[in-house]
Amino acid sequence: MAKVTLTNVTKRFGDVVAVNNASLEIKDKEFLILVGPSGCGKTTTLRMVAGLEEITEGTIEIGDTVVNDIPPKDRDIAMVFQNYALYPHMDVYNNMAFGLKLRKFPKEEIDRRVNEAAEILGIKNLLDRKPKQLSGGQRQRVALGRAIVREPKVFLMDEPLSNLDAKLRVQMRTELSKLHDRLQTTMIYVTHDQVEAMTMGDRIVVMRDGLIQQVDTPLNLYNNPANMFVAGFIGSPAMNFLDAKLVKEGETYYLEGNGDFKIAIPANKVEENPAIKEYVGKEVVFGIRPEDLEDASVVEKPVTADNSYMASVEVVEPMGSEIYLYLTVNEHSMIARVDAHSTAKVGDNVKLYVNTNNLHVFDAETELAII
């Protein structure tokens, strides 16, 4: 059990800065997710914690020990990658045990660890099977078992589920979360899949171009993204962004979009985020999630000019419980997740109701969140 602390960690490959001045404290027993698009630095960060990559600047501590110069084998970590080796001639027991055997652990200790790991993973009845007799999920468990038997202080996982089919991936997500609850060990998990990140982590670190964008709980990231990148990356379908100008009429602040919309920002949101007042007359970006847009004809809330605007329907995707409308507003594309009762058709001009309590406003220059 250990916390992991990164302090001003930078990794350069020649002129390329892969990780830029990252500082992060991962709490003991925490399940932390590093997420971001390809090339954002998440895997490099994980590899530096593992000791696979050297740190150019800064320090990494596991527990209270600075591990910069400690080789991976002495760091008390275990790594799980998407591509793991199951040796076809070894049974499950030996596939989990060979690392311990090679490290010359006593037989009794190996037996104890393998049996305990197998019990936790629910594969005790498979210990004498060969890999070819296992399903995809069972194989994945064996790979996890190999990491568990090392009884590490920290598990490092690099997209371990990305080779599995969609159904199994969903199942393994739940199992990994349960496993974390059971093992009570610090886990750092890298993924490019924001759904995986949202469903599994205690906290999520969103990275882009080597920089940490935001570190927060899944819900806070979703509800209060720090900038447009996080807002657009977390959530599926992604948040809609529309160029707007902030105007003030009387005591009310409006997001005005080129004659297409004029949405009133609720007074309480202005009070909670007073910095918005500085933006009157300036260009901003109005952000709204697809689920905060509704077909005004089926919504039961009062629809006014202050909380709605017109959009033309390009594509209608019925999903069963809801409908995805792909729309355009003044050449901006956007998506609305509307009630299944909506009768909107391709080519229609529909009125969209905006749940203004959940709107977001970003600085057009810095892309940082204002609301």
Added chain:
Amino acid sequence: MPLTLKDIARMAGVAESTVSRAINNKPGVGKETREKIMDLVRKYNYRPNQLARGLAKKETQMLAIIVAELSGADYKIIKSIEAYANEQGYNCIICNTDNNQQKEEAYLALLSNQQVDGAIIIGGELANKNIINTALNKNGLLVLVNCLSEELLIPTILVDSGRGGYLATSHLLEQGSRKVAIVMGSRKDYLESEKLAGYLQALKDYHLEVEEKHIIETDGSREGGYQAFFQALEEGDLPEAFFVTKDILAVGLFDAIKMGGYLIPEDFSIVGYGESIISSIIDPGLTVVAEPLEELGRYAAEYIINLIQGKNPEEIIKVLEPDLKIGESSRFKIR
């Protein structure tokens, strides 16, 4: 002075680019012209300048064979790798790391610096940080030989030494021996423990009880093999046969048995492990578990060259089975 591409072109009466296309089996050369060029290539034993060729293709046509600890068995593997690599137009450099991680890192840098197209790692038991990190990198084309990887799937060729232990023991059991002892190095040594597992499995399959006194652990030396026999004598209830897991142990065991006035195989049948010069000069000729070292080397070379050429092997982990070479030291026992 060696013949150049220009010389071949002049002799064939074609452009140099035509010769290049013909040699590289590329389209755009008529059948007759191609045959004419290839006849000249064969006749004058023309070999393209590998360096120039590599520069053009951004390849070096060079492989690194990185050996954790050069031993007699590795020699056959290396020769086999080299033979196949040469056939395919690759040259090899042999790097001995002496299990030193810094030396290994320096040799692996040949790969990341693109001074070689791929590397074959032989031995070392468990893939370490240097290997894992190299394999994770884009240009890190690696094949492991007799080395396991805990974290990551790396193309690997292995010999199942547990199967070897099984074959040796079953052979002795099939010959009629019922009390078979194993004389081995340390149980903590991974390969030794695998051979022991094979031995135990064979006893189990023959419904025989395991006698702890018949598992004779030694320091793996000639003296260890010698003492093993006296240990068996002291225990009483002498075994009828021995499976010896190392050639040098077999030498010591032979010495002790012969010194005691016993005969091999009349009094004791013996099976050793590994075909080596040592096991070949023991008298009577030792029955051994032979590892398919040449096949191992050939697969390793084939795997790495395929990977360089963008082809993934069908089986990423290939496990080869040893077989038994029957000598004079094991003979059917009439009960």
